[in-house]
Amino acid sequence: MSTLISDTPIEWRVSRETIPYPDAVSEMEARAASIARGEAREQIWLLEHPPLYSAGTSAKPSDLVDPARFDVFSSGRGGQYTYHGPGQRVAYAMLDLRLRGRDVSAFVRGLEQWIIDTLAALDVVAERKTGRVGVWVTHDDGREEKIAAIGVRLKKWISFHGIAINVAPDLSHFSGIVPCGISEHGVTSLSALGKTTDMAIVDKALRQSFEAIFGPTVNAKL
16 A cells, blocks of 8 residues: 555545535546646545435446436446435545556555545444445345445546445435446445444544555645
């Protein structure tokens, strides 16, 4: 993971209000372009969205089970259909891979480890699963459920989009899609597992775990 670390502090931004998806994408794209030009710091942006479905570049139309349920947005990120909504902590990562080894696979593994370490700090054992995107929880009875999603895009070696951890969303909202194209497994959340749903506690764990993998952060000036 050492190649992912940079000594230059990364802005850490937290939005307390719900951010419409198109507004977030527009801001991410603008920030990524500024980073590529050397005009802005890298940034991690924590937020929540209104309920919506997002289609990644590999999304299959048949996986959109209930297209009328929520707004549906096409997204330039990798992956298939995913859900965003209140109670889910989204973390958008606008990072410069020119400073971090230019290794896309290592970067994605770093994002996965960020989630795994964050959940471990919140008393949840989570793991990667071969052939599946995201981070998973295995129950005592053998059931496997997804607790976090990953979907990123790179442009000029600058990343945007990022990760989403289910803190306390309405899990029934996932029924309008086949999440990430995987129908044989369910989804879960910190709430469903009986763990903390305090977003401030989740955010603290996210920041500490992030810094151990990617380097120091500094509060964004808004």
